[in-house]
Amino acid sequence: MDSQTVRLQKLLAAHGVASRREAEAMIRAGRVRINGTVVREQGVRVDGARDVIEVDGRILKRREAPLYYALYKPRGVVTTCKDPQGRQTVIGLLSGVNERVYPVGRLDRDTEGLLLLTNDGQLAFRLTHPRFGVEKTYRARLRGDVSAGALKALAEGVQLEDGVTAPAQVRLLRREGDATWIEIKIHEGRKRQIRRMGDAIGHPVIDLERIAFGPITLGKLKPGEVRPLTSAELRALKSAAGMKEATAHGRDERRQTARPSRTAATAKVASAHKDAGKGVFKGLKGLREASNGGDGRGKSASGKRFDSGVHGKCQGKNDGGPWSRPAGPRSRV
Structure with a gap:
């Protein structure tokens, strides 16, 4: 098995397009193309660096390297990437961070403390969905x-x-x-x-004030400061979310059951x-x-509201999210 390939539904979830189960439904509905061909079969493996993946006619961008940051959000700053009212946003605090990342969940404007930011949609989903208990x-x-x-x-x-x-x-x-x-x-x-x-x-x-998110704490961060997570912190965070690192052969060792x-x-x-x-x-x-x-x-199984991972309003510093738009009519996912 090619260590560079991954199941299609997993790749879509990792890019933040949808949850893995939702991605499977999108594939069955014929909404996904690989190199121009509609794919309905589950479990098809793709190479994210070579294959062209389209969802509803929109091309998925090449996967960026995963990034993980901890930010001390001050009071008065809004947890979004852009604010139509012109208020300061958490993304505006990321001086020196040129890559696109998104807040994991949100903190109210009047709440301060630890906010995680990443471009890892799968981890963000697990960190914020209540069934994983982080x-x-x-x-x-x-x-x-x-x-x-x-x-x-x-x-x-x-x-x-x-x-x-x-x-x-x-x-x-x-x-x-x-x-x-x-x-x-x-x-x-x-x-x-x-x-x-x-x-x-x-x-x-x-x-x-939020002082910890799972095993990650504010530490010595001061209001407005940001730092990358250490390797040890990332391992602990993924473990708390029920995930494991990939092996040297590229196989995914994430727990097979999405639900505990x-x-x-x-x-x-x-x-x-x-x-x-x-x-x-x-x-x-x-x-x-x-x-x-x-x-x-x-919204969970009981219908209660929760922040489902990456903040939906964020487009990041490079607008367009996970998509590259091909020529032709626009369509929505």
């Missing part, structure tokens, strides 16, 4: 004196207009004046989720519920002490 860690300041019961509610799940939130890990950090600092880990990515969770328990979020095993997924949810009841936020004892004046230290 955790995102935030530090939040909530208005008021948040009780142990309210923190427990955050951990077990609160009712939002788009459904009950999944179990989270919540830890009380400190109380400061008329505010409470907490650390919260979630694996969902609904729009303004943590802010809405704060509203749901009657303690609006005043400040919010039912046993593992069920055990994780059950464990999260169990932890929520027993005090994932480092024990009710510490919370009671904090309440008494101490410092207290010590």
